[in-house]
Amino acid sequence: MHPHSKSTQPMGRLLRKLTRLASEERYLFTPEDLRGVVPDISEGAYKTLLSRAASEGHLARVCRGLYLFEAAKPSSGLVLFHAAARLRAKEFNYISLETALSDSGVISQIPINWITLMSSGRSSTISCGRWGTIEFVHTRQKPQDLVGLVHYDARCRLWRATPQQALRDMKAAKRNMDLIDWSVANEFV
Structure with a gap:
């Protein structure tokens, strides 16, 4: 396998892990939560990864310090309440x-x-x-x-x-x- 194949890339790892973790109930993640998925990359690379995940539509920035994983398809009527709790x-x-x-x-x-x-x-x-x-x-x-x-x-x-x-x-x-x-x-x- 090529060392830079999709499965070992940070984006691939992030999305696979989120797909396993996320559900309709659990779909809001802090930058710290997400950092734990890719601990081995630099801070700069991590920031780039987050903004790329957002621009590609995988993550949506709800507000400062909170991201929503779009693939989890949460009930939109509860997002504000869940965000407030988090x-x-x-x-x-x-x-x-x-x-x-x-x-x-x-x-x-x-x-x-x-x-x-x-x-x-x-x-x-x-x-x-x-x-x-x-x-x-x-x-x-x-x-x-x-x-x-x-x-x-x-x-x-x-x-x-x-x-x-x-x-x-x-x-x-x-x-x-x-x-x-x-x-x-x-x-x-």
């Missing part, structure tokens, strides 16, 4: 504010492809290209303060606020309350 894995985060209220019918119009989470990390808005935007709003609340007010949403891989808690978070974060349908909201308060 980006802030070390923080306490939960779906709240407009996203939680929209999902429970308390708010009817909500920008599509924009999700809102409370986070123990700092407030920030992260653009995720064609998938949309993740907005993290800082909270000092601790998990133990929210027992019974958040539940785990396995599909999203994140905690999710009850409508009561999401309404409290809206007030605490001084969000615009104009879109709230109080006839629905009052059922939860």
Whole structure:
């Protein structure tokens, strides 16, 4: 076999390994995850490999520090939630504010492809290209303060606020309350 055949090239190795690792459930990878697949190439060659994998359509850059393996064909409706969980894995985060209220019918119009989470990390808005935007709003609340007010949403891989808690978070974060349908909201308060 020729030493530079396709199977020994970094791109071939990267794609084969990702094809084995990836699934509809596991399709987001950090540069560190991907670096582990080709540890033997230089940093420069690795950066070139990542940008080539993206330009050839194998990997899509969701945001800084997160790539999506296109061949895994994930359910696009969950990419933002999964990306949020992955980006802030070390923080306490939960779906709240407009996203939680929209999902429970308390708010009817909500920008599509924009999700809102409370986070123990700092407030920030992260653009995720064609998938949309993740907005993290800082909270000092601790998990133990929210027992019974958040539940785990396995599909999203994140905690999710009850409508009561999401309404409290809206007030605490001084969000615009104009879109709230109080006839629905009052059922939860």
